[in-house]
Amino acid sequence: MRNPLGLMLACVVTPVVIAAVWFWTTSSQRIELAAPKTVAQLADRLAAAAPAARPLPAREDVEVTAAIPEKPAAPPQPKNTCANPDALGVSRVVVVDTAGGPGFGFQHFKQLDFLTDKEVVLTFDDGPWPGNTPAVLKALADECTKAVFFPIGKHATYHPEILKQVAAAGHTVGAHTWSHANLNSKKMTEQIAKDEIEKGYSAVKLALGAAPSPFFRFPELQHGPAAMAYLGSRNIAMFSCDLDSFDFRAKNPEQIVNTVMTKLDKQGKGIILMHDFQKHTAEALPTLLRRLKAGGYKVVQMKAKAPLQTLAEYDESLVKDMKMPVASTRPVGNVVQTVSE
């Protein structure tokens, strides 16, 4: 009995053992196989997930959405609130890299032709001046358009509050020497030319409380070679013009409008030279801007890539000069006392 029983047992147990061994082996194989499969899947999943996770907001996106501010929020920019739906406006803004002192305006510089047909740049010299400059600012604001101003240093010290309004309105502010000296005259020396240029910029900076743009216009468009070399070394862009309004000679506002429009219709585009110092110009401007709009002209605003670093010695000497008459800092009660009433 033993043998048959043993055989029976063997018959039953052996397959069970074989089955158990097979199961154990295959399942462990399965586990071994499954593990790398799972890792591979995980790797795939990670690889698939990585690109999705990687595009963290670009720097610009961060600033726009303000999701992760990296620096304190910038002061709110004045909103572009143009009340005039038919305004002349600004068609484009260009930024000028003034390195090396590039020249603009075909009357003297023929290299940089950046304006396309029907594009104009509005420029105003010799301000700031009471009455006229504010009137020019109003005309520009009514048309929601922008210009470049070249103030005289002395005028900036007389009327800093007006020049501040020019900058506050978003216009570009360069300079036009300290005292409107002809930098190309026979008497002009390199030192005087440098003083005129630098003192002019320091005066504009003092008036604005901020650095001006490194944009310069020669008084009377008298381009002295030494002064040009100096401006180049200071990385200041030089502005001649394409189109002179001769507004300082005009007998009335209509004459200015006609001169500008006649020249413009002939030339098709250009940097227009005017003077916010001139009364007739201030009077002509509302009509002139309407005519530009009607003629299909578009205004381009020119801005500098970076402000001008004025020279400390000129800033300091100007402040000293300005304070000369009131050198004493004693309170008035210590200086003037009532002795009899």
Ligand SMILES: [Zn+2]
């Ligand atoms: Zn001038």
